[in-house]
Amino acid sequence: MVLNSTDFDDLPEQEQVYRLRKLADAPLEKFGFKQYQLTFLQHLVNTTFRLDCNRGQFLVRIHRAKTRSAVASELTWLDALAHGTTVSVQTPQRSPDGKMIVLGEHIGVSEPYPVTVLSWLDGQILTQDQRSPHHFYRLGQLVSKLHHHAQHWTPSVELNRPIYDAASVLEFDVASRNQLPENVRGYLRMLHAQLQEVEQHLGKSPERFGLIHSDLSFGNVLFTADEVSPIDFDDCGFGYYLYDLAVILAGPWERSGFQQRSDALLHGYREICELPHEHLDLIPALMARRASSLGQWDRVKTLLQTVYADL
Numbered sequence: 001m002v003l004n005s006t007d008f009d010d011l012p013e014q015e016q017v018y019r020l021r022k023l024a025d026a027p028l029e030k031f032g033f034k035q036y037q038l039t040f041l042q043h044l045v046n047t048t049f050r051l052d053c054n055r056g057q058f059l060v061r062i063h064r065a066k067t068r069s070a071v072a073s074e075l076t077w078l079d080a081l082a083h084g085t086t087v088s089v090q091t092p093q094r095s096p097d098g099k100m101i102v103l104g105e106h107i108g109v110s111e112p113y114p115v116t117v118l119s120w121l122d123g124q125i126l127t128q129d130q131r132s133p134h135h136f137y138r139l140g141q142l143v144s145k146l147h148h149h150a151q152h153w154t155p156s157v158e159l160n161r162p163i164y165d166a167a168s169v170l171e172f173d174v175a176s177r178n179q180l181p182e183n184v185r186g187y188l189r190m191l192h193a194q195l196q197e198v199e200q201h202l203g204k205s206p207e208r209f210g211l212i213h214s215d216l217s218f219g220n221v222l223f224t225a226d227e228v229s230p231i232d233f234d235d236c237g238f239g240y241y242l243y244d245l246a247v248i249l250a251g252p253w254e255r256s257g258f259q260q261r262s263d264a265l266l267h268g269y270r271e272i273c274e275l276p277h278e279h280l281d282l283i284p285a286l287m288a289r290r291a292s293s294l295g296q297w298d299r300v301k302t303l304l305q306t307v308y309a310d311l
Contacts, residue, residue, distance in 0.1 A: 013043055016043065016047075017040055017043050017047060020043075020047045020062050020064075020113075021038060021040070021049070023062065023104040023105065023113065023115075024038065024049065024060055024062060024104055024115055026104060026105070027102035027103065027104045027115035028051070028060065028115070028117070030095050030099075030102045031093060031094075031095045031102060031117050032095060032096055033051065033053055033055075033117075035053060035054070036051050036052060036053035037051070037052045037053070038050070038051055038060065039052070041059075045063075045064070045065050045066075045234060046061045046062060046063050046064065046065075046234065047061070047062040047064060048060065048061050048062075050120065051117070056119075056120065057120035058093065058117050058118065058119060058120050059090060059117070059118040059119070059120055060115065060116075060117055061115070061116045061117075061118070062104065062113050062114075062115055063113060063114040063115075063116065064113055066114070066234075067160065068101060068103075068114050069160040070160045070161065071101055071114045071116060072100070072101060072157075072160075073157075073159040073160045073161050074161070074233050074234065074236055075092045075100045075101070075116060076155060076156075076157065076159065077150075077155075077159070077211060077233065077236060078090065078091065078092050078118070078233055079091070079092050079100070080149070080153055080155070081146070081149060084149065084153070085145060085149050086145070087142065087145050087146065087149070087229070087230070088121065088227045088228075088229040089121075089229065089230060089231075089233075090118035090119050090120070090121055090231060091118065091119040092116065092117070092118055093116075093117040093118065093119065100116060101114045101115070101116055102114075102115050102116075103115070121222055121229050121231065122222070122224065123222025123223055123224045123227070123229055124222065124223050124224070125218065125219060125221070125222060125223075126218055126221075126223055128251075128252075128255075131218060131252070131261070133257070133260050133261050133263075133264035134264065135218075135223065136248070136261045136262075136264040136265040136268070137264040137265065137267055137268040138223070138228045138268060139216075139218075139221060139228060139248060139265060139268065140245075140264065140265040140266060140267060140268025140269035140270075140271075141228070141268040141269070141271060141272070142221070142228045142229075142230060142268075143213075143216060143244050143245060143248070143268075143269055144268070144269045144270070144271060144272035144273040145272060146212075146213060146216075146230065146244070147210070147212070147241045147244070147272075147273050148272050148273055150210045150211040150212070150241075151206055151207065151210060151273075153211075159211070161211070161236055161237040161238060162214075162235070162237035162238070163237060163238045163239065164212070164214055164237055164238065164239030164240075164243060164289075165195070165199065165239065166192055166195035166196045166198070166199055167192075169188060169191055169192045169195060169289060169292060170188060170192055183297075184297050187292070187297060187300045187301055187304060188292065190304055191285070191288050191289060191292055191300060191304060194285040194288070194304065194307055195285055195286075195289060197285075198240070198282050198285050198286065201282065202240060202242070202279070202282070207274075208240060208241060208242070209238065209239065209240050209241070210238065210241065211236065211237070211238060212236065212237065212238070212239045212240070212241060212243060212244045213230060213233060213235075213236050213244055214235045214236055214237055214239060214243065214244065214247065215232060215234075215235045215247065216230060216244050216247055216248060217247055217248065217250075217251055218248075218251060220232040240286065241273070242275075242279060242282060242283065242286055243286045243289070243290070245265065245266070245269065245283065245286075246283050246286035246287045246289070246290055247287075247290050248265060249261075249262055249265065249283060249287060250287045250290045250291060250299075253287060253299070253303070254302070266280075284303050284304075284306045284307065285303070285304075285307060287303050288300045288303035288304055291303060
């Protein structure tokens with residue numbers, strides 16, 4: 001089942017959120033929540049609310065643009081991390097009959113939407129000026145724990161998640177690609193060629209390529225005095241483990257102190273996972289892949305210049 005994400009698109013955002021809030025009531029009852037308060041958080045790919053009740057706080061997500069199998073695959077990894085590692089993640093909640101997904105229906109909704117509930121995590125999202133090399137070191141430790149688990153975990157079902165490889169860079173329909181400026185299309189072609197070289201160099205063995213978060217920027221990490229917690233696994237999929245590190249390094253790229261932060265990140269990572277020194281030369285191309293996913297074409301050009309001197 002592919003969800004229709006356009007059911008409410010012609011309505012004001014406030015009305016969309018109101019209808020989705022009403023849609024959540026029946027699923028939350030099936031999850032076992034009777035008396036609670038919902039506080040609206042965001043209306044993006046998912047519509048999210050914080051749930052407060054006598055059992056504590058939880059994150060409620062209404063998935064408007066994902067298939068049920070894709071949501072189930074994300075939850076399967078989160079559940080495995082919650083019960084098989086020391087990483088603090090938002091644990092999927094189950095209904096009394098064991099379901100992690102309950103479908104929500106409402107008048108005017110063409111297809112039922114998956115509703116999920118995760119445990120709530122406290123912590124601080126650090127701004128640019130708060131991020132010290134020590135925070136990069138701690139984040140490197142976290143990434144290595146995620147990768148170590150992915151390398152040694154065998155899911156009980158086939159996971160339906162996106163693949164972040166060279167081919168995915170050119171996954172535009174013809175109309176969308178033709179709307180891009182010619183210089184941007186040229187950057188994409190060069191990036192695709194460079195990522196093909198990365199794939200030839202690394203191969204796709206389980207030690208190099210597997211399940212990754214893919215969006216582990218500082219905006220998706222909660223810091224406390226004792227823990228570093230990843231959040232928002234909505235874009236998790238299959239790619240090079242090196243890509244998770246490239247996403248983190250893309251943030252401070254060209255800022256003062258970049259090398260110190262990069263060294264701290266890699267030092268923390270290598271405490272658990274191997275990272276051959278020669279693989280570091282591949283990171284700029286993966287950083288450019290991250291920039292392309294955000295439409296940061298000037299940054300794509302700058303990063304590609306580390307490979308193509310005459311660009």
